[in-house]
Amino acid sequence: MAYLLQQLINGLTLGSIYGLIAIGYTMVYGIIGMINFAHGEIYMIGAFVAVIAFTAFSNLPLVVAIMLVLLFSMVITAAYGWTVERVAYRPLRGSFRLAPLISAIGMSIFLQNYVQLLQGARNKPVPPMIQGGFTVMQEGTFTVQLSYLQIMIVVTTLVLMAGFTHFINTTSLGRQQRACEQDKTMAALLGVNVDRTVSLTFVLGAGLAAVAGVMVTLYYGVVDFYLGFLAGLKAFTAAVLGGIGSLPGAMLGGILIGLIEALWAGYFSSEWKDVAAFSILVLVLIFRPQGLLGRPEVEKV
Amino acid sequence: MSRSIASAMGPGGESLVKELGFTALIGLALTVPLISYETIDDVGGLQLQGRWAATAFIVAALVMGRLGIILLRTPGRETWVAAGGALAAVVGLLDLFRDTVAGVLGLERWPAISPSYTLAFLLGVGGAVLAIRAAVQISRRNSAISKAERDARMESLGEQVRKLVRVFAAVAVLFALTLPFMPFSNRYVMDVGTLIVTYVMLGWGLNIIVGYAGLLDLGYVAFYAVGAYSYALGAQYLGVSFWLALPFAGLLAASFGLILGFPVLRLRGDYFAIVTLGFGEIIRIILINWYDVTNGPDGISGIPRPDFFGLATMTRRGSDGLPAFHEYFGLEYSSEHRVIFLYYLIVAMAALVAVFTVRIRRLPIGRAWEALREDDIACASLGINRTTVKLAAFGISAAWGGFAGAFFATRQGFISPESFTFIESAIILAIVVMGGMGSLVGIAIAAALLIGLPEVFRDLAEYRMVAFGAGLVMIMIWRPRGLLSHREPSVLLADRSPPGRPVPAKAVAAGEVAQ
Amino acid sequence: MKRALLTVEHLTMRFGGLTAVDDVSFTAWDGEITAIIGPNGAGKTTVFNCLTGFYQPTVGRLLLERADGERFLLERLEAYRIGRDAKVARTFQNIRLFPRMTVLENLLVAQHTSLMRASWYSVAGLFGLANYRHAEDAAIEKARHYMELANLVEVADWQAGNLPYGAQRRLEIIRAMCSDPVLLCLDEPAAGLNPRESAELNDLLLLLRAEKGVGILLIEHDMSVVMRISDHIVVLDYGKKISDGTAEQVQNDPRVIAAYLGEEEVA
Known part of the structure; x- marks a missing residue:
């Protein structure tokens, strides 16, 4: 029981991070119908910026430092998201079907090795900053820990999600975003700047991925240039599981993937946990491609 | 100050300054943490080391490149862009081969502008691309031929390329077959060839x-x-x-x-x-x-x-009742x-x-x-x-x-x-x-x-995957159908035509599209 | 003696809350041209998509009876089996050719099923056996025959995507014919054609009906085509059938006039 609870806590934390990344996949897919394969790398860049910023701000008070790092990482990562779309995807609109995905794979490989080239292949550690937590439960010798950091991650995610949903649903930029998602041509005719809206989508997605990057840096205390590949795939799985194109779906999918991974690692074996994630991806796509909260797609004749 | 530059640029100058400013901002965001600071592992944790020269250089180069692209939008300024691009290309090239240049000129050292060889290379390539783009635009504008004519020319060029490809394929097959017996062939060449x-x-x-x-x-x-x-x-x-x-x-x-x-x-x-x-x-x-x-x-x-098709082993000594390859053929042993x-x-x-x-x-x-x-x-x-x-x-x-x-x-x-x-x-x-x-x-x-x-470029191995990723993106943008994009029909009616009913394939292929 | 080729009974197609086709029944006769007309959004293309297996109808029976006595319930078949076994072929509103393949190749792809059998599922073909070569020659001759009918022999080795629009429409029709259909479904074949091309199309369709005896089901907006060549017209409006009969009967039907001219009072 206690063990299960601990795994659930860990899974929820992990799942929040996946959920934040998954939103980027789901929004981009919703608006231009492509899998932004480089999104995992955007998240990795967010984490690297966080490492550099934490090192630079190490003599500031902790709360100030975290706030600054979050802001800094979001801005910088958003710039990367914007540039990736502008350079690698926008010129391909109207190209053949698979061109954007191939370009995205190229971008992903480029960014990974670009960061490796600039910052080296070795793991980059940051000192643990937020320590301690609550003891939730004691069962025999096993203590269930809920760390302050875990609380912070989950709360930050929830606040961001709420704010973000509010933004998409009520502001005029959010309305334009939803309009483009429905029908780009019509939106353009009605005076929506489609290019700008697509850019905005990438910027927002990258900003959220940056938050995930900062959180993961705090949580694990170490980052490397390869971090984005697996996390990206899992977050994509989360987006598909939740129903691609659906914001609550992305969050739900992220949390489910996090929980499944934590439980799998806790009860079976941690070596095989990636197989679990990939198997879910394959199974969902085969049996329920619209995901949990998505709408089914009809073959257009 | 910027206002006065803007007005000096004539109409549209303000938006020009805006655009360049935006490029500079993006450039800064792309470079400031990841390029401007190198994280160094140290006993006490990470240390940061500045790379500010490179940062400034990249941002400046991005702004200049952006300026070139903006100038290309209005006709009549291509010559300037071409000249600027060519200049950048030459500077980059000289920087890249700065030691050789200094040696040829008998100087102590060449006063390099770029902070590193990588950046010199990128400056050269970027300048060359810009210059080529400008040149293409100039030649397009000056040539009187219509788009249809240009298409027709491209078509005939494609036809020649197709013929060349066939010749090339034959040569390549011949080369592949004779590679082991070429004078330059050695163990290394064979390994790369096999790969x-x-x-x-x-x-x-x-x-x-x-x-x-x-x-x-x-x-x-x-x-x-x-x-x-x-x-x-x-x-x-x-x-x-x-x-x-x-x-x-x-x-x-x-x-x-x-x-x-x-x-x-x-x-x-x-x-x-x-x-x-x-x-x-x-x-x-x-x-x-x-x-x-x-x-x-x-x-x-x-x-x-x-083994050699069950007849001989490819080792020095035979085994399992099989003779070794060189024994089987009566040759001198060679690895x-x-x-x-x-x-x-x-x-x-x-x-x-x-x-x-x-x-x-x-x-x-x-x-x-x-x-x-x-x-x-x-x-x-x-x-x-x-x-x-x-x-x-x-x-x-x-x-x-x-x-x-x-x-x-x-x-x-x-x-x-x-x-x-x-x-x-x-x-x-x-x-x-x-x-x-x-x-x-x-x-x-x-x-x-x-x-x-x-x-071939083993010294540059660390750049391999960066170039690979960037190359994949560039192919998708410039030649999404690949280097040889021509599709050969799997069957031609022209080849099948019964006597007495010739199909004028050439006339049709070059002919006008009805309507 | 007229023989029913396709009998549609109580066809209904719902998408979520929207009923695109509502309890439509009609019959298409063998060797005739049947036109389905109606204003935009009347559900014509949806009927086609149900017939050719791209949509699964919510309710309804779609019975196809071939001259050889074989019967097929189309609503139970996958799209490719409707083409391969029931022998219903179709064209699309927004032309669907294989644009980078040549005209001749397009016509050979349409004969996939028979050529596949002749090549012993590629084995005979890989080894270049004579039986496959003969089958391929025959397929090319058949393609040539149709290209002659549609006036496309000259452009046989062009990429289909480079053809002028009218030629693309004709190619799509003869491509469907190359699969030896008993029923040919044409989705707005005259859309976007100029009057001359439209007349050429009429001639081609009449020729196909006369020479091949194929039943043709036609969705069309262009009344000059519909009225001149159809033997029988079905009118849909808002997913419901409002009229059914010869060109003359339909033209004089007050409900049809109301649907097209938007008159409020229906006689």
Whole structure:
């Protein structure tokens, strides 16, 4: 029981991070119908910026430092998201079907090795900053820990999600975003700047991925240039599981993937946990491609 | 101040300043943490070291480049842009070869402008691209020929390229066959040659599913791995010989392909791509974690080399009742024999794939693949079972990957999961995409470039994957159909015309489009 | 003696809350041209998509009876089996050719099923056996025959995507014919054609009906085509059938006039 609870806590934390990344996949897919394969790398860049910023701000008070790092990482990562779309995807609109995905794979490989080239292949550690937590439960010798950091991650995610949903649903930029998602041509005719809206989508997605990057840096205390590949795939799985194109779906999918991974690692074996994630991806796509909260797609004749 | 520059630029000057300012901001955001600070591992944790010269240089170069592109929008300023681009290219080039330049001029040292060789290179390339773009724009404007005429010229140029490609293919085949006997040939050349031909075969194998059927398979390396491990394990546990294992490696890979393909082939294109990627990763994780059978990350070593078609061994001394190769043929022993034998083996396997591909493309199944790539809904309406047709492509593609894998295992003598990462799939995919999906010659050229060039520029190995990723993006932007994008029809009525009813193919091909 | 080729009974197709086709029944006769007309959004293309297996109808029976006595319930078949076994071929509103393949190749893809059998599922073909070569020659001759009918022989080796629009329409029709259909479904074949091309199309359709005896089901907006060549017209409006009969009967039906001219009072 206690063990299960601990795994659930860990899974929820992990799942929040996946959920934040998954939103980027789901929004981009919703608006231009492509899998932004480089999104995992955007998240990795967010984490690297966080490492550099934490090192630079190490003599500031902790709360100030975290706030600054979050802001800094979001801005910088958003710039990367914007540039990736502008350079690698926008010129391909109207190209053949698979061109954007191939370009995205190229971008992903480029960014990974670009960061490796600039910052080296070795793991980059940051000192643990937020320590301690609550003891939730004691069962025999096993203590269930809920760390302050875990609380912070989950709360930050929830606040961001709420704010973000509010933004998409009520502001005029959010309305334009939803309009483009429905029908780009019509939106353009009605005076929506489609290019700008697509850019905005990438910027927002990258900003959220940056938050995930900062959180993961705090949580694990170490980052490397390869971090984005697996996390990206899992977050994509989360987006598909939740129903691609659906914001609550992305969050739900992220949390489910996090929980499944934590439980799998806790009860079976941690070596095989990636197989679990990939198997879910394959199974969902085969049996329920619209995901949990998505709408089914009809073959257009 | 900026106001006065803006007004000096004439109308539109303000937006120019705005645009350049935006570029500078983006440039700063892209460079400031990741380029301007290097993280150095230190005893007390990370230390930051500034790289501000590089940062300033990059931002300045980006703004200048952006300025050039903006200027190209209004006609009449191309000459300036061309001159500026050319200047940047020359400066970059001089910087890049600063030691040589200084030596030639007899100077102590050349006063370099770029902070590093990498940046000098990028400056040179960027300047050259800008200059070429400007020059193309000038020539377009000055030439009086219409778009139709230009298209016609491109068409005839394409025709010449097509003829050249045929000649080139013949020369390349001849070269591949005589490589071991070339005067410059040595062990290293043979190894690189074998490696290139292996990738040519993999490219041709993947081409069937990606180039013809138009399905993006991101997990091709899984079949390569299945082939490699089925021979390695077969040899280790059952003592199977290479020749017996080869067909099984192909069959096993094909069965894996069919089992995976059956449920996922109905998925939409990009979902299919991601699922194949997931499948590739699953196979790799299994190879890593199934320690008892696959020996995990340590891999399998001591994989036996193939014998000479059951007649002789390729070792120094014969074994198992077989004589050694040099004894069998009465030659002097040379360790090169085995290298050359392996080279010809992979050339023969690749040739088999080529012949098969050329033939199957002219069969109904081959045409159905291409039709599926063009429009799968139309295919269904014509009574083509999309699932079986795709499955055939997937299985055949997988089989070729399996064969290549078995060869890889026997050539290396050692395999481990590390050889079968996603990057490997991406490289094979890049070969197919860059070559021009569907073009065997193009794929062979792309394999030679993508595998051969890194061997030539070994000193720059750390830049290899960066260039590879950037190259993939650039191909998609500039030549999304690959280097050789021409599609050769699988059948021509002109070739079939019964006497008395000639089809004026030339007249038609060059003729006007009605309406 | 007229023979029913396709009998549609109570066809209904709902998408979520929207009923695109509502309890439509009609019959298409063998060797005749049946036109389905109606204003935009009347559900015509949806009927086609149900007939050719791209949609699964919510309710309804779609019975196809071939001259050889074989009967097929189309609503139970997958799209490719409707083309392959029931022998219903179709064209699309927004032309679906294989644009980078040549005209001749397009026509050979349409003969996939028979050529596949002749090539022993590629084995005979791979080894270049004579039986496959003969089958391929025959297929090319058949393609040539149709290209002659549609006036496309000259452009046989062009990429289909480079043809002028009218030629693409004709190619799509003869491509469907190359699969030897008993029923040919044409989705707005005259859309976007100029008057001359439209007249050529009429001639081609009449020729196909006369020479091949194929039943043709036609969705069309262009009344000059519909009225001149159809033997029988079905009118849909808002997913419901409002009229059914010869060109003359339909033209004089007050409900049809109301649907097209938007008159409120229906006689």
